[in-house]
Amino acid sequence: MRMWRRAIVGLVAVLLSGSAALAQIDSLPSWNEGAAKKSITDFVARVTTQGSDFVPVPERIAVFDNDGTLWTEQPIYFQAAFAFDRIRALAPNHPEWKDRQPYKGLIEGDVKAALSAGKKGLLEVLAVTHAGMTTDAYAQTVSDWTHGATHPRFKRPYIELVFQPMIELMRYLRTNDFKTFIVSGGGVEFMRVFAERVYGIPPEQVVGSSGVVKFLRAPDGRISLIKEAKLEFIDDHDGKPVGINRFIGRRPILAFGNSDGDQAMLQYTAAGSGPRFLGLVHHTDAEREYAYDRQSRVGTLDKALDEARERGWTIVDMKRDWNVVFPHERLGIQPAK
């Protein structure tokens, strides 16, 4: 028995020294050495080390915006691209769309003309593409789209246009017993289709905007959930802290966004007591991705940028701080022609 115990102690020692060696491996290889990366690793070290800044595991909640923070959002939000692609796919069954905006414009690829139909037109598109079907049927449609549709500039499936450094960051946080959540203005049922596969985030950790869903019990006893053409919750701007409270019920200690739509979430996170990490992705790389901030209609970053500078939040300069943007660069795969 003694001998066994000694063997175990010895083995444990070997395993521990092995894990110490593992700790030396860079968990964030796509991040260049610099202030942004250091602010992340310093924060994680602080909250995971016994001491006054230690945070118990259940409270290690980290929230991430999606569009522009975890994946590209230009030239239009990818969910809008999905909706427009759906309109084109459904057009053959709707001859009446040929002469009506916003359908005509979308079918002919003239988005500007489509937008002339205004907010009412866009809500109509949303209703046609996101409602009047079961939640299962909708999820299948989104799944098919993620496998088929490609981005106009990068000629790759949209789900390949996720940010490799952010995927590494979320994995690094999870390794340090954080629970990672998406908190996005995007549709919750849209994101849940791919969030687990692409980001390692399960459906129950995705918070987003939603439409009304009704429970339906057919006369034959069949059960289904039907998506209705009515918005229920907008998880953007001041809605983000509300969504965090509703879905997570615990104030995060780390929040990452990229636009003014994330400002309230960052403020709410910052307002908690104890150590906090607030981060913004600043799109500064027109060559590898896009460069935009205050003037952009998609992902406007203006007031949140001012506040981040004032309060010393971490501003990630995509061009300077990331040596890789998309996973395919890391894999050395050439973009499809």
Add this chain to the structure above:
Amino acid sequence: MRMWRRAIVGLVAVLLSGSAALAQIDSLPSWNEGAAKKSITDFVARVTTQGSDFVPVPERIAVFDNDGTLWTEQPIYFQAAFAFDRIRALAPNHPEWKDRQPYKGLIEGDVKAALSAGKKGLLEVLAVTHAGMTTDAYAQTVSDWTHGATHPRFKRPYIELVFQPMIELMRYLRTNDFKTFIVSGGGVEFMRVFAERVYGIPPEQVVGSSGVVKFLRAPDGRISLIKEAKLEFIDDHDGKPVGINRFIGRRPILAFGNSDGDQAMLQYTAAGSGPRFLGLVHHTDAEREYAYDRQSRVGTLDKALDEARERGWTIVDMKRDWNVVFPHERLGIQPAK
């Protein structure tokens, strides 16, 4: 190196045989041997063993109603007891309540008179006790109440009136890599205060009814979330599958309830493909807890009981199937006099 490898292989074998021995320990000691217990352990064995019924870990979602399923709900829902206690605590600051129902009745302990104020009166009580304050202040009030208030019959804090067999069941499921959720008609912010401490269920895995919450940015920059006196979502009856879809985004494979309010959740769970477990707690023990079903106004179990019998769902007969109801029986602690 060879020697080390052999030592490791040997040690792993010892550890594995140890865990096999552990597996023999009864994880459900408060459950009597019988059909109900067997249906649970058989189901868990089926879905966790490689084979046609195997369910991958991320899909092992288990949902539990709270009132009457995880804790007692008689003589009134505990959240109603909280609200009534709050009215009495706030009464000294509201002299105008002395002559007005439902306040007068609640203050004087005449619930029947209070109920004469009807639904409007009850909503008023809900507004006074659950709104017009920050989410943090509300949580503090609930927390204080769980430590102070006691049940009229059992003379114990309400949070001690949880069902020991259900706590064992949830722990057993988590040991088998299930993720356990509460899906209750109760207020989500009410339950989150104690769910982690009492059930081991973190706030982000509690789904419930909710009121509108508003994000407030004070002129001095202070941030808070304010609970408003407006219902937003009723997580009961047909609302339960809707709540599951909204908060969890994945169909459970196991659902446990105790009343007709849980029927839609059970039906929705049952309607998925693959192995399913559906359970009902039947309150049959007037001596140790309460005995009620079809005629009870609180926790009516009528149509769901018929459906459970028809479809062969597991019906837990509290009197027959549980050798212990509350944790204090297991600990051998006598109820306070």
